[in-house]
Amino acid sequence: MRLSLKWVSDYVAVPEDTQAFCDRLDLTGTGVEGVEKLGSALEGVVVGHVLTCDEHPDSDHMHVVTVDVGGAEPVQIVCGAPNIAADIKVPVATVGTVLPSEDGGFKIKKSKLRGVVSCGMCCSRRELGQGNDHDGIWVLPEDAPTGMAFMEYLGAGDTVLDLEITPNRPDCLSVTGLAR
Numbered sequence: 001m002r003l004s005l006k007w008v009s010d011y012v013a014v015p016e017d018t019q020a021f022c023d024r025l026d027l028t029g030t031g032v033e034g035v036e037k038l039g040s041a042l043e044g045v046v047v048g049h050v051l052t053c054d055e056h057p058d059s060d061h062m063h064v065v066t067v068d069v070g071g072a073e074p075v076q077i078v079c080g081a082p083n084i085a086a087d088i089k090v091p092v093a094t095v096g097t098v099l100p101s102e103d104g105g106f107k108i109k110k111s112k113l114r115g116v117v118s119c120g121m122c123c124s125r126r127e128l129g130q131g132n133d134h135d136g137i138w139v140l141p142e143d144a145p146t147g148m149a150f151m152e153y154l155g156a157g158d159t160v161l162d163l164e165i166t167p168n169r170p171d172c173l174s175v176t177g178l179a180r
Contacts, residue, residue, distance in 0.1 A: 003178060005159045011179035018159055030172055031164035038158045042128060044097030044108075045150040046070060047140060050122075053086040058114040065122070067092055070147015078118035083136035089144040090137050091128060093121040100129045130154075 005014050005021075015021045022032040048067040051074055056062035062080045069075055069092050077092070084090075098105045099121075110119050125131035125138050128150070144153060163172075171177040 001163045001165050001173060003161045003163055003175065005161065007175050008179050011176060022161065025161070025163070029166060029169065030178070031166075032161055033164050034162035036160045036162070038156065038160060042097075042099075042151050043149075045091050045093050045099075045123065045128065047144045047146055047148045047150060047153050048090050048092035048120075048122070049146040050084065050086055050088050050090060053084055056114060056116060058116075062113065064116055067120070067122070068146055069094060069120070075119040076117060077120045077122055078113040078116050079122045079137070081122065081124070081137040083139065084122060088137075089140040089142060089146070091123045091140065091150045093123055093127075095119055099123070099127055 005018070008014060015024075018035060022035065025032055046069050048069045050065050050067050052066040054064050056064050056078060059080075061082075062078055063084050065077050065079055065084060065086075066074045067077055067090070075092075075094070093099055093108045095108055095110050097108045099108065100106075108121050110117065112118070121127075122137045124134050124136060126134040128138070130138075140153075163178075165172050171180070
């Protein structure tokens, strides 16, 4: 049986230490066969607030933006999306993030695009694996908290346990039964 820790936390307090929680479940006779962290594919993607948006000096379609990603200093990013503008919230892949792609992943690096340093990437839905829209950057609502992990903002980050339920414990075949 697969158990979402987010779901079971609606019924009982789930410890922060997943390993300790799994050890406690093992002591009850419910074996933990696996632990899966959902949303880890987008680790390093945060909600960013675009502070400035200027034309790229050597391009007719690119922009140089300054984005607050919740760090000590804003980052400079070169962006080619037509809908990028100042004072919007967008998902930002920070340097070191590996975005999902058909060929196994795309690592974000500090680079120069036409002579201007870019330290990240403003992302569309398709680049994040959240749909097929690739017409421009995914513009988030104004109330999105700057610097928050993007999967946490979406409410999609979770830990799922793969449990072995023994035949003598049919009460553990539901979330409420396991919480009890």
